[in-house]
Amino acid sequence: MRTSTVNIRNMKRRRDPIVAITAYDYTFAQLADRAGAHMLLVGDSLGMVVQGHDTTLPVTLDEMIYHSGIVARAAQNPMVVADLPFMSFQVSSDQAVSSAGRVMKEALVDAVKLEGGEQIAPTVRRLTAAGIPVVGHIGLTPQSVHQLGGYKVQGKTMEAARRLIADAEALDEAGAFAIVLETIPAQLARAITERVAAATIGIGAGVDCDGQIQVLHDVLGLVSDLNPRHAKKYVDLAQIVGSALGSYCSEVSERKFPGPEHAAPLKAEVEEALAEEFGSGAALGASHE
Ligand code: KIV
Numbered sequence: 076m077r078t079s080t081v082n083i084r085n086m087k088r089r090r091d092p093i094v095a096i097t098a099y100d101y102t103f104a105q106l107a108d109r110a111g112a113h114m115l116l117v118g119d120s121l122g123m124v125v126q127g128h129d130t131t132l133p134v135t136l137d138e139m140i141y142h143s144g145i146v147a148r149a150a151q152n153p154m155v156v157a158d159l160p161f162m163s164f165q166v167s168s169d170q171a172v173s174s175a176g177r178v179m180k181e182a183l184v185d186a187v188k189l190e191g192g193e194q195i196a197p198t199v200r201r202l203t204a205a206g207i208p209v210v211g212h213i214g215l216t217p218q219s220v221h222q223l224g225g226y227k228v229q230g231k232t233m234e235a236a237r238r239l240i241a242d243a244e245a246l247d248e249a250g251a252f253a254i255v256l257e258t259i260p261a262q263l264a265r266a267i268t269e270r271v272a273a274a275t276i277g278i279g280a281g282v283d284c285d286g287q288i289q290v291l292h293d294v295l296g297l298v299s300d301l302n303p304r305h306a307k308k309y310v311d312l313a314q315i316v317g318s319a320l321g322s323y324c325s326e327v328s329e330r331k332f333p334g335p336e337h338a339a340p341l342k343a344e345v346e347e348a349l350a351e352e353f354g355s356g357a358a359l360g361a362s363h364e
Pocket of ligand 1: 097116117118119120121158212255257278288289290
């Protein structure tokens with residue numbers, strides 16, 4: 076049974092930290108599930124770490140449905156949340172219900188995430204009324220990167236902090252069960268966490284949020300040229316994988332791989348008959364059964 080919205084709300088009440096991480100494919104979703112994550116977010120960050128775009132803006136709804144379905148097939152225990160990509164919900168709340176409905180039905184996820192504050196609260200209300208659980212996302216909202224003028228810390232002035240608190244309260248009031256707080260001062264994240272019933276999930280927002288989320292590729296050190304301040308690299312997979320692939324390339328180039336142990340076995344009498352009929356080259360390298 077996957078973690079539910081009720082479980083997440085109870086975790087907030089009990090002050091049990093909520094562990095969330097992004098996932099985009101079956102293999103890593105299964106590994107994150109076995110590692111104990113409570114929530115897998117199929118983030119539109121896949122536009123950058125999987126598809127190689129500079130921003131998340133080009134990601135389409137169909138692409139989100141494709142990746143979300145793959146992650147949902149792997150997830151036994153964690154809740155699966157799918158991001159609604161740029162321009163799949165901003166046009167109108169009808170568009171949002173239609174996009175979220177497609178993700179829920181076609182990918183079998185448990186909830187959707189939308190970027191935005193007060194201005195999308197009516198949409199959040201429509202979605203939750205339609206039975207679609209919603210995670211909000213405020214602070215640094217990558218879909219608005221052009222409007223924000225870059226990937227910068229948000230909520231640093233009193234006015235900006237007040238606006239973010241109002242955003243969080245509006246989303247909470249509209250029925251969001253969780254809110255991602257991205258790249259805002261820890262003191263502001265703590266104030267928001269104390270004021271809302273929704274669970275706050277921080278990324279670059281300090282330790283006092285109800286939970287934490289990280290981008291899988293940052294935690295695993297998979298992207299060597301990206302090193303955001305909020306991320307901790309638990310392993311340098313870019314180095315490990317690079318070195319393993321280098322060994323593979325060398326061994327194939329030098330005919331050291333495959334060895335006899337990697338080939339299908341052949342009975343000795345068949346090998347002999349093969350050599351007799353087709354020449355000794357036919358059985359070259361075959362291992363015996
Ligand atoms: O798209 C994403 O991965 C996200 C997380 C960084 C919260 O929105």
